[in-house]
Amino acid sequence: MGSTPTTGYVERLTVPWWLWLPGLGGAALLAAEIWLGSSGVRAWLPFVVLLPLAAAGLWWLGRIRVRVADDELLVDDARLPVRFVADAIPLDAEGRREVLGVGADPLAFVVQRPWIGGAVQVVLDDPADPTPYWVVSSRHPDDLAKALLAARSQLAGRAARS
Structure with a gap:
């Protein structure tokens, strides 16, 4: 089934x-x-x-699509299973500028569109991956962060029941 x-x-x-x-x-x-x-x-x-x-x-x-579906974050052709998401932080324009500024980690995965003010920083917890976080532009960063955390919680709930 x-x-x-x-x-x-x-x-x-x-x-x-x-x-x-x-x-x-x-x-x-x-x-x-x-x-x-x-x-x-x-x-x-x-x-x-x-x-x-x-x-x-x-x-x-403007072709890039951002989706949270089937326990994954999909950004264009990149896929991130939500089991590796430690946190999802919605960012306004100032927060995005700070995260992508001088102190940005060069190993971060970034999909940034300058005409979109908001973004979400997805902090990762995957020891096998050197990428510390993803930064993804979003017009609705609060909704994207909530969807990511909800998908992670659903996955954890299913894992606990089985």
């Missing part, structure tokens, strides 16, 4: 709409500089190439 997959938290770290404006505007400006009143292919090719390329780049920057 298999257990059904559970999802405790899902978030996509998308690029906000207001960053799309300068991104696409910069691509349009560069295309206009290449064009500079020319005719023929040089009149339309820069716009056809650079605008979709800028849109694809902005989409790619």
Whole structure:
């Protein structure tokens, strides 16, 4: 008898709409500089190439998904079993700046998006892994931290019952 997959938290770290404006505007400006009143292919090719390329780049920057599901924290393609989570600390913009600042551990796993103010520091308890903690950007760091700690508690409860 298999257990059904559970999802405790899902978030996509998308690029906000207001960053799309300068991104696409910069691509349009560069295309206009290449064009500079020319005719023929040089009149339309820069716009056809650079605008979709800028849109694809902005989409790619916002592709990261953060999930707590099936007793794991999944950040893009990285997986962390919740049994190795010692603590999950929600961080505001100032706390994130402090954790990622001068005193940051170079072995930490970081998925940081500068347009997202909050983050969660996930302190690890895995003697086989030199990574001391993960820092993951989140628009809802309190919810992500609660979901991680709840998943860890559920796992510990199931282990105690069996």
